[in-house]
Amino acid sequence: MKKILVATGGGDCPGLNAVIRGIVKASINDKEEYEIWGSLQAFNGILCEPAKIVKLDNEAVAGIHVKGGTIIQTTNRGNPLDFPMKLEDGTWTTKNRCQELVDKIHAAGFEYVINIGGDGSQAISKTLHDLGLKIIGVPKTIDNDLSATDVTFGFNTAVQITTDSFDKLVTTAESHNRVMIMEVMGRDAGWIALHTAIAGGAEICLIPEIPYDFEKIVKNIEARYQDGVGFVNIVIAEGAKAKNGTVTGTAAKDVGDNHIKLGGVAIELRAQLEVSGVEAQVRTTILGHTQRGGTPTAFDRILATAMGTKAFQMVKDGEFGKMVALQNDTLVTVSLAEAISKYNVVSLDHYLIKTARATGIAFCD
Ligand code: F6P
Numbered sequence: 001m002k003k004i005l006v007a008t009g010g011g012d013c014p015g016l017n018a019v020i021r022g023i024v025k026a027s028i029n030d031k032e033e034y035e036i037w038g039s040l041q042a043f044n045g046i047l048c049e050p051a052k053i054v055k056l057d058n059e060a061v062a063g064i065h066v067k068g069g070t071i072i073q074t075t076n077r078g079n080p081l082d083f084p085m086k087l088e089d090g091t092w093t094t095k096n097r098c099q100e101l102v103d104k105i106h107a108a109g110f111e112y113v114i115n116i117g118g119d120g121s122q123a124i125s126k127t128l129h130d131l132g133l134k135i136i137g138v139p140k141t142i143d144n145d146l147s148a149t150d151v152t153f154g155f156n157t158a159v160q161i162t163t164d165s166f167d168k169l170v171t172t173a174e175s176h177n178r179v180m181i182m183e184v185m186g187r188d189a190g191w192i193a194l195h196t197a198i199a200g201g202a203e204i205c206l207i208p209e210i211p212y213d214f215e216k217i218v219k220n221i222e223a224r225y226q227d228g229v230g231f232v233n234i235v236i237a238e239g240a241k242a243k244n245g246t247v248t249g250t251a252a253k254d255v256g257d258n259h260i261k262l263g264g265v266a267i268e269l270r271a272q273l274e275v276s277g278v279e280a281q282v283r284t285t286i287l288g289h290t291q292r293g294g295t296p297t298a299f300d301r302i303l304a305t306a307m308g309t310k311a312f313q314m315v316k317d318g319e320f321g322k323m324v325a326l327q328n329d330t331l332v333t334v335s336l337a338e339a340i341s342k343y344n345v346v347s348l349d350h351y352l353i354k355t356a357r358a359t360g361i362a363f364c365d
Contacts, residue, residue, distance in 0.1 A: 022308020
């Protein structure tokens with residue numbers, strides 16, 4: 001009996017359960033005998049004494065591809081490179097627990113690991129692989145910011161959620177002659193905002209890759225009003241910033257989490273517009289974590305299932321230290337080093353930037 005440990009790390013994302021189910025189903029249908037286990041809350045589960053791990057059999061995964069979230073839970077408070085530890089005096093420090101993690105995984109009888117996560121999780125995968133662990137990565141993120149794969153599962157669902165919300169805001173913007181600002185996630189990548197703006201037909205789209213000129217936003221809004229009548233729908237990415245400006249957010253409060261928590265740029269923009277003399281009423285909607293919740297779209301379920309089955313096949317083929325990726329409608333494997341080497345942001349000559357400009361969506365640059 002060969003044992004595979006599965007973990008989901010970082011922020012959750014629609015499609016994680018479909019990957020887990022894909023791995024388990026593929027293992028059940030294989031002629032060799034495999035046991036699949038899940039480590040609860042990323043690798044924190046296997047680091048616990050006693051380990052918090054659950055067996056993932058046919059019964060455990062039945063029907064879960066339809067559910068958002070992850071049945072084995074996740075966390076961003078468990079980076080083994082920088083693991084938060086509470087000292088006796090109540091203060092916190094961090095410790096590198098990677099070797100201990102590898103030893104615990106082996107001691108528990110696991111030969112193989114499949115780590116489902118974004119860039120941070122795959123950086124962990126690489127470190128663990130360098131320490132001798134037979135590990136495979138599966139990319140996930142709603143942000144679509146991993147460059148080795150054409151698309152990540154979760155992104156399609158997020159864009160459907162943001163587009164549905166945008167459509168709802170358009171009708172109320174028209175009725176009230178208002179400026180609506182809708183803030184979407186995406187970290188430093190504008191993919192969610194750009195896709196939503198085109199799908200919804202926004203007037204203005206503000207993304208991190210194209211810093212905006214505030215005066216141009218004001219001019220654009222004013223040009224769309226005559227005698228107080230008009231409306232403007234703005235999609236703004238959480239990582240968007242003005243030219244020579246900085247991103248809006250707060251420092252992470254968790255020990256071991258060095259990320260800025262982006263959020264609130266829509267509120268800042270509204271405040272600036274109100275003092276700028278724009279006469280129209282301005283309202284903001286920050287979609288937040290709704291973008292990561294709920295049922296994955298059919299596209300994401302399919303991609304996630306395919307990636308799960310491929311990850312299992314990679315175990316069988318001995319393709320360790322690699323990540324599954326979708327390239328040109330084919331599932332391929334890329335080294336973890338390559339997978340984490342580059343961040344996938346929107347390039348200024350991307351066809352969707354041209355599409356947006358051609359349909360009159362202003363980036364106000
Ligand atoms: O990476 C996914 C993501 O949802 C980003 O779009 C967002 O900036 C971040 O995670 C939010 O993180 P948290 O769930 O820790 O607030």
